[in-house]
Amino acid sequence: MELFYSRDIAGGICRLDQDESGxxxxxxxxxxxxxxxxxxxxxxxxRCRITSDSHKGVEAAVLESTEGWGSHPYRLHMAVCPTxxxxxxxxFAEKACEIGVDVISPVIGEHSERRIFKTAxxxxxxxxxxxxxxxxSVPVVNEPVSVxxxxxxxxxxxxxxxxxxxxxxIPRRSIREVLEGYEGSDITVMIGPEGDFSREEAExxxxxxxxxxxxxxxxxxxxxxxxxxxxxVYFRYM
Numbered sequence: 352m353e354l355f356y357s358r359d360i361a362g363g364i365c366r367l368d369q370d371e372s373g374x375x376x377x378x379x380x381x382x383x384x385x386x387x388x389x390x391x392x393x394x395x396x397x398r399c400r401i402t403s404d405s406h407k408g409v410e411a412a413v414l415e416s417t418e419g420w421g422s423h424p425y426r427l428h429m430a431v432c433p434t435x436x437x438x439x440x441x442x443f444a445e446k447a448c449e450i451g452v453d454v455i456s457p458v459i460g461e462h463s464e465r466r467i468f469k470t471a472x473x474x475x476x477x478x479x480x481x482x483x484x485x486x487x488s489v490p491v492v493n494e495p496v497s498v499x500x501x502x503x504x505x506x507x508x509x510x511x512x513x514x515x516x517x518x519x520x521i522p523r524r525s526i527r528e529v530l531e532g533y534e535g536s537d538i539t540v541m542i543g544p545e546g547d548f549s550r551e552e553a554e555x556x557x558x559x560x561x562x563x564x565x566x567x568x569x570x571x572x573x574x575x576x577x578x579x580x581x582x583x584v585y586f587r588y589m
Contacts, residue, residue, distance in 0.1 A: 353379065354396075354482040355389045356489070360413065365389050365399045367409040376406040387411060390481065392489035396420035421486035423451040425536040425588045426508075430456040430501050431577045432544035433465040443574035444473050447581045448480035448490050457495040462546030468495045498552045501541070502559050508537030512561040513576060514548045521557060526564040526580060530587040538584055542577040 355375060359366040367375060367389070375381050383404045389397045389411070395418045399411035429452055434440045444455055455477075457468040470492045481489045496504070511526065530538075541548075541556065548556075557563060566579050 390487040
């Protein structure tokens, strides 16, 4: 199934940007009168008929719109520290989108080796991943914030933090166990950098209502841990 992406849909008219138009007309050789499917990134699939087949700017009339197309029955916010190798973070974002995630927040921790993160490239990767996995919603990528600022900013739903060190006074529970006992559908998961969260960051999270969890006995890379958490949430609700 071919999917195109546009945020310019209004008044029954859909307009593709130059990149999407070039792919539609030059690569796939669509012409006026052809029907195409367009996602708006906000959860709606639009069935359209091309009325102008310029490779610089396709216009199409909206014939039918389907809300919640390819959606999942939960809302997942992943707050993940950027990895030293940026390709690994982009891999996580792509695969998380394919499985099911709503918001990705790059968070900068005290032990983070990478402190600069550009959202524009990640956003392009997520659009491609949404189309590939047949989803009409494209995850939001927030601008980077510090771990502590993120903790202070979020207070809704089930909030989980996965760290590696043990604390005899506050034992970590399996993420599977915690998810199975949760009756809501709004979930936030924090994953630390290669050097893990600091004790101070973890203590602030726990004091703010975050639940400490582990992802099993294996020691996982940041991007693997993040994707494991995404999969755990997916299988809890699907």
